[in-house]
Amino acid sequence: MKFTDGFWQIRPGVEALYGREVRDLRIEGDTIVATVPTKLIERRGDTLNRPVLTVTLHSPHDGVIGVRIVHHEGGPAPQGFDLVGARPSGAATLDGDEARLVSGPLTAVLRRGRAWALEFRETGSGRLLTASGERSLGYLRVAPDAAVDPGVVGDERSGMRMPLSPAYVHEQLELAVGEAIYGLGERFGPLVKNGQSVDIWNADGGTSSEQAYKNVPFYVSNRGYGVLVNDTGHVSYEIGSEAVERVQFSVAGEQLEYLVVAGPTPADVLDRYTSLTGRPPEVPAWSYGLWLSTSFTTDYDEATVTGFLDGMRDRDIPLDVFHFDCFWMREFQWSDFEWDPRVFPDPEGMLARLHERGLRVSAWINPYIGQRSALFAEGAERGYFVRRPDGSVWQWDMWQAGMALVDFTNPDATRWYQEHLGRLMRQGVDTFKTDFGERIPVDVVYFDGSDPRAMHNRYTQLYNEAVFDVLQAHRGAGDAVVFARSATAGGQRMPVHWGGDNTSSFASMAETLRGGLSLAMSGFAYWSHDIGGFEGMPDPAVFKRWVAFGLLSSHSRLHGSSSYRVPWLFDEAEGRDEADPESAVSVTRRFARLKAALRPYLVSAGRAAHETGAPLMRPMALAFPDDPAATHLDRQYMLGPDLLVAPVFSAAGDVEFYLPEGRWTHLLTGETVEGGWRRERHGFDSLPVYLREGAVIPLSASESAGRDIDLDALRILVAPGAAQGELVVAAGEGRRATFRISRERGRILIESDDVSSFVIEDTSGARAVADDGRAALRAASEAEGRPSGQES
Secondary structure, three states, rough: OOEEEEEEEOOOOEEEEEEEEEOOOEEEEOOEEEEEOOOOOOOOOHHHHEEEEEEEEEEEEOOEEEEEEOOOOOOOOOOOOOOOOOOOOOEEEHHHHHHEEEOOOEEEEEEEEEOOOOOEOOOOOOOOEEEEEEOEEEEEEEEEOOOOOOOOOOHHHHOOOOOOEEEEEEEEEOOOOOOOOEEEOOOOOOOOOEEEEEEEEEOOOOOOOOOOEEEEEEEEOOOOOOEEEEOOOEEEEOOOOOOOOOOEEEEEOOOOOOEEEEEOOOOHHHHHHHHOOOOOOOOOOOOOEEEOOOOOOOOOHHHHHHHHHHHHHOEEEEOEEEEEEEOOOOOOOOOOOOOOOOOOHHHHHHHHHHHHOOOOOEEEEOOOOOOOHHHHHHHHHHHHHHHOOOOOEEEEOOOHHHHHHHOOHHHHHHHHHHHHHHHHHOOOEEEEEEEEOOOOOOOEEEEOOOOOOHHHHHHHHHHHHHHHHHHHHHOOOOOOOOOOOOOOHHHHHHHOEEOOOEEEOHHHHHHHHHHHHHHOOOOOOOOEEEEOOOOOOOHHHHHHHHHHHHHHHOEEEEEOOOOOOOOOOHHHOOOOOOOOOOOOHHHHHHHHHHHOOHHHHHHHHHHHHHHOOOOOEOHHHHHHOOOHHOOOOOEEEEEEEEEEEEEOOOOOEEEEEEEEEEEEEEEEOOOOOEEEEEEOOOOOOOOEEEEEOOOOOEEEEEOOOOOOOOOOEEEEEEHHHOOOEEEEEEEEEEEEEEEEEEEEEEEEEEOOOOOOOOEEOOOOOOEEEEOOOOOEEEEOOOOOOOOOOOOO
């Protein structure tokens, strides 16, 4: 949202009042309070008829400093996020005219009697991270006909467009030379946000637009800090765009609060940020396997489902979850939580039969109740729906005819919704795809009086919390998982999220990856996407390339809109023999089996995500912050700490990617290469997937689907350069095993007190079997590499 017209002028209809000087400073406990007039005070008369901004510095967490900017504080405070890890921290001091707030590794500095300047520095070294300077701190009065676009989507008729506010508060933080900004939710444009205008306003806009399903007002800088705007409503960003030397963020109203999060690395920023806003929980081991869906508008019944499952079994493609999309319920009645008896006359029996196959079952839901649903009259009578200002139920016909929105600010409405989910779980449903939650109107009234503008983005949080809580209540911590489309800050506490409606093309495959990497930089640990693309029928080349990418993502689902995604359909379309190694069936089998083998590695990475907030799919700039070549890379990523994946975005198989310094070993071929830029050509049964030098990763001896990880059937894969250290393997449900790695007379020795049976392998294929918790393998003649001390 832009307020200026170039460097010197203001846009017509805008009055900009900037904080000009720190007139007064005082310490109140562990906070600093500054009085900041919007004019330099040269005489007594200058104190009259002029707005003043009150700026308060506080620390809600070690290494986090909050800045609250207030013009008029008599009105309601903006709705902030649930800072579940907040614990007051920091120490404020005033020494002469200089005030400092020190919170662990982060220090904020303000000086009285000077032109406005707020600095954020590293404690100790004093290195400047960023600062707010001249014309940064702004209060803006905006006329109704001002030449300013609020920037959000929708139209007035839908009640979903944020109207122009008469007042805004904005802040600008300096960008250093070479500084790059990441995050702000799941955004499908360039990974580096510099030069972009971004509106934090959830929308159902697909993956090929500037809109986003998951808007998070939090960004990470490669200079070693992050910034969260603590407002659940519309936040408008200009990232090196309106003012190319600064990041600007603005909110409507009289107050703005933002939190600066210390590093020094991007991983440290995410650690602190998720400690404050909530850690991602561990998800069940079975959720990492392959999910297969009915797809959306396709025709299906139990016979169709059984045919798909028999086909996957007969082709030896491991499958862990089967998903029923919308039409498991009757048309016009979503959601009534009742199986359509015309096609599923025996849901309990069907679900039992699916469980006998070893499968988990997912069912589609949304937070809307169609007028034809038997639940509509009940919900309306009990006041369980969001209402219009005149007291009537808010309804519209987009999606489900006459649909209403469940009011999750009403505890009784939430329990009512959860009771229906609990009934489905007792039938045999294991997890829910929590679709939608973005199209939330602002011309409505909520049960608890929440500001509807603040609820537009927050609604999805309450919706997914309600579903995740009932899953945890029935299944227990660590065995609950949703498949959610919409989110905002803190949504990482209710995983997993998928990337929404993409299309069946290589371009959409690439934009989908960019969205996932952007979300990873926003504090979300787990992510998935519709393999092959949602809209359209992918050609076999797109499908097979996407299969390899999808099965090397944290979570993997085959799902489409009007066409099925079982692999043999693509071989039929191409006239290719399924036995061909490059057939869709063979490619899906190869990578589904690889995903099954990687399950211990992924579960262990999930444990690390729960402890530190580190995402499973890591942008290269997150994994290698000191490598300038990694800054803009958005077509590759690290899967966990040790596997580099570069998906192939072409039918021919040509791919260009970058390996950071060191030796890397191809996981599928065993070839070892040196770091640097590489161009390779891969068949459909391959892609660049490289093991980092010195890595020691746990694999499963089984490449089939399975609910649990057998700690007594692990393969420990040792990369060149492995040295002494420790490997901790998480197996879910609190189970874990520790392996000690050392070198002894030219051999790699691995020992464990937790398991007695395992196998060591190296990338050349050599192997050794453990005897009573101890195994040794002769090391290749290479230089010692980095120690493998992290949890995989």
